[in-house]
Amino acid sequence: xxxxxxxxxxxxxxxxxxxxxxxxxxxxxxxxxxxxxxxxxxxxxxxxxxxxxxxxxxxxxxxxxxxxxxxxxxxxxxxxxxxxxxxxxxxxxxxxxxxxxxxxxxxxxxxxxxxxxxxxxxxxxxxxxxxxxxxxxxxxxxxxxxxxxxxxxxxxxxxxxxxxxxxxxxxxxxxxxxxxxxxxxxxxxxxxxxxxxxxxxxxxxxxxxxxxxxxxxxxxxxxxxxxxxxxxxxxxxxxxxxxxxxxxxxxxxxxxxxxxxxxxxxxxxxxxxxxxxxxxxxxxxxxxxxxxxxxxxxxxxxxxxxxxxxxxxxxxxxxxxxxxxxxxxxxxxxxxxxxxxxxxxxxxxxxxxxxxxxxxxxxxxxxxxxxxxxxxxxxxxxxxxxxxxxxxxxxxxxxxxxxxxxxxxxxxxxxxxxxxxxxxxxxxxxxxxxxxxxxxxxxxxxxxxxxxxxxxxxxxxxxxxx
Numbered sequence: 001x002x003x004x005x006x007x008x009x010x011x012x013x014x015x016x017x018x019x020x021x022x023x024x025x026x027x028x029x030x031x032x033x034x035x036x037x038x039x040x041x042x043x044x045x046x047x048x049x050x051x052x053x054x055x056x057x058x059x060x061x062x063x064x065x066x067x068x069x070x071x072x073x074x075x076x077x078x079x080x081x082x083x084x085x086x087x088x089x090x091x092x093x094x095x096x097x098x099x100x101x102x103x104x105x106x107x108x109x110x111x112x113x114x115x116x117x118x119x120x121x122x123x124x125x126x127x128x129x130x131x132x133x134x135x136x137x138x139x140x141x142x143x144x145x146x147x148x149x150x151x152x153x154x155x156x157x158x159x160x161x162x163x164x165x166x167x168x169x170x171x172x173x174x175x176x177x178x179x180x181x182x183x184x185x186x187x188x189x190x191x192x193x194x195x196x197x198x199x200x201x202x203x204x205x206x207x208x209x210x211x212x213x214x215x216x217x218x219x220x221x222x223x224x225x226x227x228x229x230x231x232x233x234x235x236x237x238x239x240x241x242x243x244x245x246x247x248x249x250x251x252x253x254x255x256x257x258x259x260x261x262x263x264x265x266x267x268x269x270x271x272x273x274x275x276x277x278x279x280x281x282x283x284x285x286x287x288x289x290x291x292x293x294x295x296x297x298x299x300x301x302x303x304x305x306x307x308x309x310x311x312x313x314x315x316x317x318x319x320x321x322x323x324x325x326x327x328x329x330x331x332x333x334x335x336x337x338x339x340x341x342x343x344x345x346x347x348x349x350x351x352x353x354x355x356x357x358x359x360x361x362x363x364x365x366x367x368x369x370x371x372x373x374x375x376x377x378x379x380x381x382x383x384x385x386x387x388x389x390x391x392x393x394x395x396x397x398x399x400x401x402x403x404x405x406x407x408x409x410x411x412x413x414x415x416x417x418x419x420x421x422x423x424x425x426x427x428x429x430x431x432x433x434x435x436x437x438x439x440x441x442x443x444x445x446x447x448x449x450x451x452x453x454x455x456x457x458x459x460x461x462x463x464x465x466x
Contacts, residue, residue: 035149038128039157042067043165045283046177047270049263051290052430058256058263060270060279065173066180067283068187070160076192077175078159079233080199084224086120087231090155094121094146121146124161168198169205170252182210184250192238193245196224210249211342252344259295260438262288262431265447289428298419298431306436310413317409319350319390327352327388334366343368343395346439348410351393356385363393363407370405418445 046061070078082089088096096119118126125145130138149158168178178198179187190198200220201208210217225242228234234242256263266286270279278284322330331352343349343365351363351372361372372385372393385391392410413436421431434444443449 035125035129035145035152038124038149038161039153041128041161042283043173044281047279047282047284047286049266049286049288051259051288051292051295053292055258055292057258057288057290057292058260060255060267062280063173064171064177064181065164066176067164067174068176070156070163073160073163073175073187074190074195077187077190077195077198078163079228079231080192080195080224081163081175081202082120082159083227083231083233084199085123085202086118087227089120089159092119092121094148094150095119095143118142119146120162121149121158124158124165125149127165128161166202167205168201169209170211180250181252182249183247191242191245192225192234193221193242193247196228196242197221197247199224210247211252249342251342254344254346256438258292259290259432260442261434261444261446262290262295262429264438264442265432265434265444289423289426289430290432291430294421294431295433298421298433302417302419302433303436306413306415306417307411309415310411317391317411318385319392321386322352322388322390324388330390331364331366337366343405345395345397348392348394348439350390351407353385353387353389353391355387361385362404363391365393368405370407372407372409374409412440416441416445418449420446 043065044061044063045065045067046059046063048059049057051057086096086099088099099119122142126138126142129145130142153161164174164176166175167173168175168181170178170181172178172181175190175198176187178201179185179190179194182198183190183194197210197217197220200217200223203220207213208217208220222243225234225239229236229239266288267279270284270286274282334350349365351365353372354362354364354369356362361374362369363372364370372391373396393407394410396406396408416435417433418435419431419433420429422429432444432446434446434448435441
């Protein structure tokens with residue numbers, strides 16, 4: 001009798017548990033978003049502006065992302081992320097019970113939420129359909145949606161969503177943007193060493209940033225290469241070669257790579273024609289008649305003329321002078337600042353003069369040294385610089401061997417100017433410069449400044465006279 005009662009109670013408990021589980025599953029399922037739309041999902045992508053020869057001039061974005069089809073992403077890149085994030089990706093159907101159990105045991109042993117156990121499919125639905133808030137309810141929803149997504153999309157389609165959407169630090173979303181941000185190359189050009197470095201970033205992009213924490217980034221790279229070896233994606237020889245392969249990080253750059261006044265004018269035109277959000281989300285490719293060489297010549301001509309005028313008026317460019325011990329302390333303090341690791345193109349820094357002999361001026365910012373280029377000397381001459389002087393220097397080009405960086409003396413002329421160069425046969429604007437320095441004053445004096453009626457009429461009178 002007691003045994004029969006125990007069996008009945010057990011059966012009742014199991015039935016009640018099953019009913020409760022079914023009810024919970026039904027309630028959670030009823031409120032879940034559909035996964036069918038993910039097949040057509042396209043997140044915001046960057047708009048790019050090109051010169052007449054195809055050179056990239058600048059880009060606009062809320063999330064720096066270039067959508068690329070999975071066929072363009074090398075197999076070595078795909079395998080690196082799969083090995084690092086979900087080595088059973090091609091075998092499970094959305095969730096991996098072994099990984100979940102392993103993560104639960106590790107969290108229980110170590111205390112707290114240390115390991116998640118989420119598959120790539122779960123990460124996709126969490127990022128695109130759910131909130132990042134951690135809770136058991138969200139985790140259950142994530143698992144249900146992951147199973148549904150696996151029924152709707154192929155593995156390659158899911159991996160494509162993941163690799164184009166994931167945040168990889170330094171403002172880069174997706175592997176294509178990360179390849180450009182960290183290495184200055186397209187995703188198709190990535191090698192095994194670079195792919196493993198990128199695949200180590202999803203866990204904590206800021207903590208493992210190669211720009212800020214090189215040793216941590218290399219440690220994660222070693223981990224990814226080990227996981228790729230264990231998963232059978234690479235051989236031991238390939239792993240060892242990748243560990244030894246040097247990696248060259250790209251110089252960090254801004255949105256406007258060249259012709260900033262021209263690019264900004266394009267952005268304003270896009271907003272007027274297509275709406276305020278179009279430049280940042282539509283992923284447009286804008287081709288312009290801008291000529292890179294003509295624009296550089298126009299910028300240099302305007303800047304040199306204003307520099308010469310400013311120096312002719314006797315303006316000094318030395319911010320202060322430091323004694324040797326003070327200069328050392330100043331450079332040590334700069335080394336601790338993350339913003340000068342590495343130096344950014346076209347950005348001004350306070351630089352210490354190391355030497356000024358034979359017309360060759362060498363300066364240093366933190367750990368980074370280089371040659372300082374001066375503007376053409378006016379009749380009154382250039383300021384005399386001596387070791388220990390602190391000046392503002394703008395980065396012209398990245399480090400080049402022993403020569404180091406190229407800098408130019410940063411001036412702040414009171415007078416401004418503008419220049420437009422047009423093709424008289426077609427009316428195409430090939431160069432447009434709206435001021436001395438876009439980073440200090442984006443106001444475009446070529447297109448936005450109001451002209452006095454008399455001054456606006458003079459070119460017509462002079463043209464008729466000529």
